[in-house]
Amino acid sequence: MNQRFHAMHVLDEPVVVVQPVARSFQARYAGRTVVAVGAHPDDVELGIGGTLAALSAAGARVVMAICSVPVNLEVRLAEAKAAAAILGCELRILMEGSCRRIEDVKTYQLVGVLDDLVSEFSPAAFITHGPNDFHRDHVEVYHAAVSTQRLSQFDFYSYMPTMCRPVPVPFQPRAFIDISNTIDKKIQAIAAHPSQFSSRGFTFELYRDIARVTGRMCGVEYAEGLDIGRMVFT
DSSP states (O other): OOOOOOOOOOOSSOOOOOOOOOOOHHHHHTTSEEEEEESSTTHHHHHHHHHHHHHHHTTOEEEEEEOOOOSOHHHHHHHHHHHHHHHTOEEEESSOSSOOOGGGSOHHHHHHHHHHHHHHHOOSEEEEOOTTOSSHHHHHHHHHHHHGGGTSOOEEEEEOOOOSSOOOOOOOOSEEEEOTTTHHHHHHHHHTOTTTTGGGTOOSHHHHHHHHHHHHHHTSSSEEEEEEEEOOOO
């Protein structure tokens, strides 16, 4: 059986290949709410201060939620307010009115406090401590925060263990945020807590060094790392 092949006319116009446009971390949450939770004043600044400044600058509503102020209530509150203003964030103290410690409340009460936070702000992303922190109260906050995921669908991240002195703690970031443009704001926000750092003889350069090393992992000058608990794609 003879087969005949017919010539096909090919259009002269060039073929345009459409490449998907990648969105930055900041663009993902522009116009949306991000809630960042720390056990105490300064934790959020240490862990993700540069990320929060970048999110705020990109148009996200960023809420810094502090679970408790363990000592020196008025001093620590003033420092927290100053740091939040530097980063462009709203400040919320969850266990307010007096000096409290995370260990002062039962687990279900801590879960309830964070549940209320999620119900009030309906965040697109929730960022808090991780499970490997050497501060036990930070780990308690993490586990209570994990429970809030049952309430609604939002992205859930953990930041690196926070510390005043360098301590070897395992942390494996799976996402890296370029904070080259906000590293100075991060350092300024940390410096807004003199009761925890300068008055105790601690330097801030440790946190610049950590950001520099983290940046080397992803090819930028400065970065912060996040572990990913959950991401919701629609």
